[in-house]
Amino acid sequence: MIPYIRLEVRKMLRDTGYVTMGLAVPLIMYLLFTTLAIPAEDRPEGALWSMIGMAAYGALGGAFSNGTGTAEDKSLGWLRQLRLTPLTPWRVILGKTATAAIIVVPSIALVLLAGALVNHVRLNPIQWIVIIALLWVGTIPFSLFALGNGYLLSPQNAAAANLAGYIGLSVVGGLWFPTASFPGWLGTTARLSPVNGYANLSWSVAFDHAPNPRSALVLLAWFAVFAAYARYGYLRSDRMV
Amino acid sequence: MTNAVVLDDIRKSYQDVTAVAGLSLTIPEGQTLALCGANGAGKSTAIGMLLGVITPDSGQARLYDRDPAQAVQRGMVGAMQQEGGTPPRVTVKELLTFVRATYPNPLPMAEVVATAQIAGLERKRVDRLSGGQRQRVRFAMALAGDPRLLVLDEPTAALDVRARRDFWAAMRRLTDRGKTIVFATHYLEEADRQADRIVVMAEGRIAAQGTGADIKAAAELAAGSPLEDAFLTLTDQKPVP
Numbered sequence: 001m002i003p004y005i006r007l008e009v010r011k012m013l014r015d016t017g018y019v020t021m022g023l024a025v026p027l028i029m030y031l032l033f034t035t036l037a038i039p040a041e042d043r044p045e046g047a048l049w050s051m052i053g054m055a056a057y058g059a060l061g062g063a064f065s066n067g068t069g070t071a072e073d074k075s076l077g078w079l080r081q082l083r084l085t086p087l088t089p090w091r092v093i094l095g096k097t098a099t100a101a102i103i104v105v106p107s108i109a110l111v112l113l114a115g116a117l118v119n120h121v122r123l124n125p126i127q128w129i130v131i132i133a134l135l136w137v138g139t140i141p142f143s144l145f146a147l148g149n150g151y152l153l154s155p156q157n158a159a160a161a162n163l164a165g166y167i168g169l170s171v172v173g174g175l176w177f178p179t180a181s182f183p184g185w186l187g188t189t190a191r192l193s194p195v196n197g198y199a200n201l202s203w204s205v206a207f208d209h210a211p212n213p214r215s216a217l218v219l220l221a222w223f224a225v226f227a228a229y230a231r232y233g234y235l236r237s238d239r240m241v
Numbered sequence: 242m243t244n245a246v247v248l249d250d251i252r253k254s255y256q257d258v259t260a261v262a263g264l265s266l267t268i269p270e271g272q273t274l275a276l277c278g279a280n281g282a283g284k285s286t287a288i289g290m291l292l293g294v295i296t297p298d299s300g301q302a303r304l305y306d307r308d309p310a311q312a313v314q315r316g317m318v319g320a321m322q323q324e325g326g327t328p329p330r331v332t333v334k335e336l337l338t339f340v341r342a343t344y345p346n347p348l349p350m351a352e353v354v355a356t357a358q359i360a361g362l363e364r365k366r367v368d369r370l371s372g373g374q375r376q377r378v379r380f381a382m383a384l385a386g387d388p389r390l391l392v393l394d395e396p397t398a399a400l401d402v403r404a405r406r407d408f409w410a411a412m413r414r415l416t417d418r419g420k421t422i423v424f425a426t427h428y429l430e431e432a433d434r435q436a437d438r439i440v441v442m443a444e445g446r447i448a449a450q451g452t453g454a455d456i457k458a459a460a461e462l463a464a465g466s467p468l469e470d471a472f473l474t475l476t477d478q479k480p481v482p
Contacts, residue, residue, distance in 0.1 A: 003342035007331060014330040077325025081382070083294050084313060084320040085343045 001091050001098075008099040011069070017159075018065040021166070022107045026058030030111050034119050048123070048206055051115030053175040055135055056199040058107030063139045064166040066100040067146020071158030074151065074237060093147075093234060100143035101136070108135045123206060131202045134211065138198040141223040142169075144230040145194075151233035169195040194222035243270045243305065245390050245421035251290050251300035252445075253283075260286035262445035263300070268423065270389070273416050275432035276425040278442035279476050284425040285323055287442070288394050291423070292320055304390060312390075316344040319388035321379050323395050323425075327367045333378055334363040337385050344386030356411045357381035358404075372399040380408070384415065391415065393424040397431065409435055429468045443476040 012018050030050060038046035073079050082092050112132065115121040123131070149161045170176065172186075173195025179187055190196050197218030204212035246268035253261045261283040268274050278284050289295030290302050293309030304312035312318055327336065334350075341347035354360050357380050362370065367378055376399045383391055397405045412435065416422060426432050432439050433453035440450040449459035453468050460471035 003339045007328070007335060007339040010335060011328055011330045073328060076327065076329065077322055078328040080294060081322060081326035084292060084318070084322070084326075085340060086314050086316045086345075086386070087343050088314055 001087070001095050004087060004091070004095040005098050005102070008095060009102050012062075012066060012099060012103045015065060015069060017068060018062055018103060021061035021065055022058055022103065023061075023110060026054045026061060026107060027110050027114060029057070030054035030114055031118065043119075044121075047115060047119035048121050049178070049203065051111060051119065051121055052131065052135070052202045052206060053199060055108045055111035055115075056138075056195070056202070057170055057175045058111055059104040059135055059139045060142050060166055060170060060195065060198075062104040062107045063100050063143040064146045064162040066096070066103060066143060067148070067150040068155070068159045068162045070096060070147055070150030071153055071155040075155050079237070089234075093230075096147060097140070097143055100139065100147075104136065104139045104143075108132065127205055127209070130205050130211070134201045134205065138201060138219060141194060141219060141226045142198070144223075145226040148226065148230040148233035151230070151237040169193060172196070173199055175199055192218055194219060194226075197222065244268065244303075245270045245272070245305060246291060246423065247303040247306075248287070248291060249301050249303070251287070251297040251302055253286050253290060253295060253298050259445050261290065261297075264442075264445070264447060265300075266440065266447070268421060270421050271416075271419050272438060273412075273422045273436045274424075275436035275439045276423065276442060277427070277429060277432055277439060277472065278425075278448075282442040282476065283445040284442055285394055286445075288392060288423070288425060292318065292392060316346070316386050317388055318390045318392065319383040319386050320392040321383040321394060321396055323398070326379055326382070327375060329368045330366065332364055332366055333359060333370075333381075336367055336378070337363075337381055340382050340385045344388070346387055347385055348387040353381050353385045356384060356414060358407050358411065373401060373404050376400055377404070377408075380411075388420075390421045390423070393422070395425050395427065397426065397428065405431075429472050433468050441472060441475050448475040 033050045034047045083089060146162050149158045153161055172190050172193045174190055175195060179190040179196060182190055197215045200215040201211045204210060244267050248264055248266040251261060251264050264287055276284050286295060290297045291309060293313060302309050305317055337353055357377050359377050359381055362374055367375065370378065380396060383393060397408055400408060439453060439456055441448045441456060449456050456468060457466060457471045460474040462471050
């Protein structure tokens, strides 16, 4: 399975969609937000808040472009060719999920490094470690959601669904604007949304020194939903191939 | 003697279209078999069931007395799809390195390159090759694992005369090493020259089988008449005088 992951990671690192959505845009947006949009007196807090928001945004960009790539693999007959190699279908899914887990790392690292080096964000070592781990592990539900779209939809539709899901969930989840500024009904929706659960875990570690249990529950619930969706998508695509 | 392939009355319909209407076929180890038939005769569906990627509605396919998917997972089979089957953004060498790694006893890379005649292409990206070059890479993927059984769906479709001749020279080296080969083709003379046995399919069934002479006899044509005339007679298409 390692050779498969190696091949898939290479493929993704050369995908302009990934490089733009997962690496360039989040980093540029982070630097723009923190240098232009945040007033000087709010800068330390804002730089920390936005660092986590944009690292999450970048990681989700990687996870979603991985799913879109899967739709492309399907239409090119690559998924079917994989079934004609000794690699079992189960390992293909596992390999593809592992690929997502690898390509989100540079996205997280880039924004966190910019936070520490450019904006001088200060956290204690345990906070750094826990935040990195949460930002990383928390992408799994979204990788599964994006894979489900990739298996189920045509490349054009998967790309559209993943882009809409990516941007929509990021906005509703409060990665761009804090959910505190949302009107009442939207605020409630936001707090139950998957991306808010994901990012708020890290925000709560950064600002309150402990992960928020309600956010953990929200993310776990969505994990169950998205895992079922990915499984359904895979089984459906298997029948169509 | 071991049988490489046993198809026992396999059938497959899609909605109200019958693709394969009861096909039984036994291919002994080491035989080269050509599967001929007009478009829509059921060749690709039959090959899909033989490889275990399409589940028959009834009947069963066995490879080396195993379930086809199991034989594929044990590295006994290499296959080339009619079209597509290559991933984007990877080089020829990266792709073949991966395919070889999935098989227990792959062919040395140098031999894969020599047999498929792809020297000089190794560092090029597969998605930037010409149609004929990509066809050879797809053939290289099928033989890279050094499988006992090679299944090729229209392997010479995109090749020019020179490349086609080179391809059959490569195939003879494989048959000399005792490989079992099943290939689908529209080129009757090619089938007659290269295969030990020809199976002509029409409307999802076997219309005739045997050597080129057997096929002509089945169509009640003189020994000197073109094999294509026999083919058209057997598949219910009138030969053009």
